[in-house]
Amino acid sequence: MWKLLRLNSGLRVFRILGVDVCVHWSWLLALPLCVPFRNQIAQTTPWIVADATALFVLVLLHEFGHALACKSVGGTARRIVLWPLGGLAFVTPPQRPWAVSWCMAAGPLVNLAIVPLTLAAFYLGQSFEVSHDLMAFIEFVVIVNLLLLAFNLLPFYPLDGGQILRGLLWLAFGRVPSLLVASAIGLFVGVVVLVLAAAFWNFWLFVTALFGAMQACTGMLQAWRLRRILSGPRRPGFVCPNCRREPPVGDHWRCEKCAHRLDAFVDRFACPKCADPNRTIPCIDCGMKAPPEEWPALPPLPPVPVFMGAAAQIKGRE
Ligand SMILES: [Zn+2]
Ligand SMILES: [Zn+2]
Ligand SMILES: [Zn+2]
Structure with missing residues (x-):
């Protein structure tokens, strides 16, 4: 059972630049849950497919930002797994503060680089008066990209922002204390959001917060273990x-x-x-x-x- 939940597994879809792109089985569970949500945005099947593809590509580009940045500093990045909460890049950057921070910042930087492109498409679409469906699609891409950027920059471990914060704390306080502090903040925020999501019956927020809190717990345990080993x-x-x-x-x-x-x-x-x-x-x-x-x-x-x-x-x- 635990093996099925392991997120570093998944069906390999393709391999590019030495990185396997895999889709986790839980995508199959998430798709039926997403369709009603998509139906509210786009009415016809081709546009639903276009929206889903754009989301897939944006998440993939974000994760490739992490993977290629990790390789650029001599780390390893073998696999990207797409699952209902987005994407996970399995990267092992060299354990140096700037290397870790660069590897974590590269994902949001990709979204930041895409912002002017999507805005240009939006203004072009407006001035050439393209069809209503195409305009709705462009708006979808603009908004999803901005949401990905903003969400990932929240300074709560294990989000990218939290890991960048950890890298900065590392420079000041060292490897183990930085991980301990960043993951403790992440755990606190994760638990608060978990309670709020349960109170307001928000399923996706609940799952996201649960995953975040679990990862933050793992971060804290890692910090304790690392302290024991290094000393x-x-x-x-x-x-x-x-x-x-x-x-x-x-x-x-x-x-x-x-x-x-x-x-x-x-x-x-x-x-x-x-x-x-x-x-x-x-x-x-x-x-x-x-x-x-x-x-x-x-x-x-x-x-x-x-x-x-x-x-x-x-x-x-x-
Ligand atoms: Zn063995
Ligand atoms: Zn070494
Ligand atoms: Zn990221």
């Missing part, structure tokens, strides 16, 4: 090829195949449960992934003399 003992002998820090001791990694918890440096080459090899090991400190052989088990470097070939080899490992 714990380190394993000497290995260093991250990116940030050069020694990895923490403990089963802080998960097998990519069976999700079994493991210590990537004790079980360096295979998962103890399913024997799947560790193809990449993510750094707990900076979030960058590297294959096991790039995490050098550094012996103390021999003192010089070294000849050219060895010098090049040693240099390559630094």
Whole structure:
């Protein structure tokens, strides 16, 4: 059951720029709920389809903003999942405040860039007196894009605005306190909205607030866990090829195949449960992934003399 609810799954529709675009099964549940709402806006089927397509494209462009920004700073972005509350980009930016903030800001920035285009279409439509249906469609696109922009910029974790706020707090207070504070604010606001949505019987607001509050809870738990791991003992002998820090001791990694918890440096080459090899090991400190052989088990470097070939080899490992 829990597997069905996992949002990082979904039917892959297509793949573009190295990112899988998937549709979650819950779309099927949401579509019948959306049709009466759409009927109020546009009367005929082709325009309902046009509205739905525009919504799909706008959400997709927003999520691609996150995904491409994440890749631009060296992070990974493999999947975008569309579900009834919009889209989710599964991105892992390097754990640095500016990298995280840029990755989160890029989604709303896409909507901001689209604003002048939609307004130009609106004024052109008005001056050329296009059909009533086309004008209603353009208005729909203008409004939905502005709503996406405004909603995502609300400074409440896990919304983009809340994650940008977290990045700014990170600069001032550090990685763990920033996550704790931003997700605590998100949880508080989420619970308030949840109560209001229940009081006013607003189904979609209730679902959105429930999801937000759950994500904020996860953020707080992550912050506690991260604090414990980062302040714990380190394993000497290995260093991250990116940030050069020694990895923490403990089963802080998960097998990519069976999700079994493991210590990537004790079980360096295979998962103890399913024997799947560790193809990449993510750094707990900076979030960058590297294959096991790039995490050098550094012996103390021999003192010089070294000849050219060895010098090049040693240099390559630094
Ligand atoms: Zn976003
Ligand atoms: Zn690192
Ligand atoms: Zn495994």
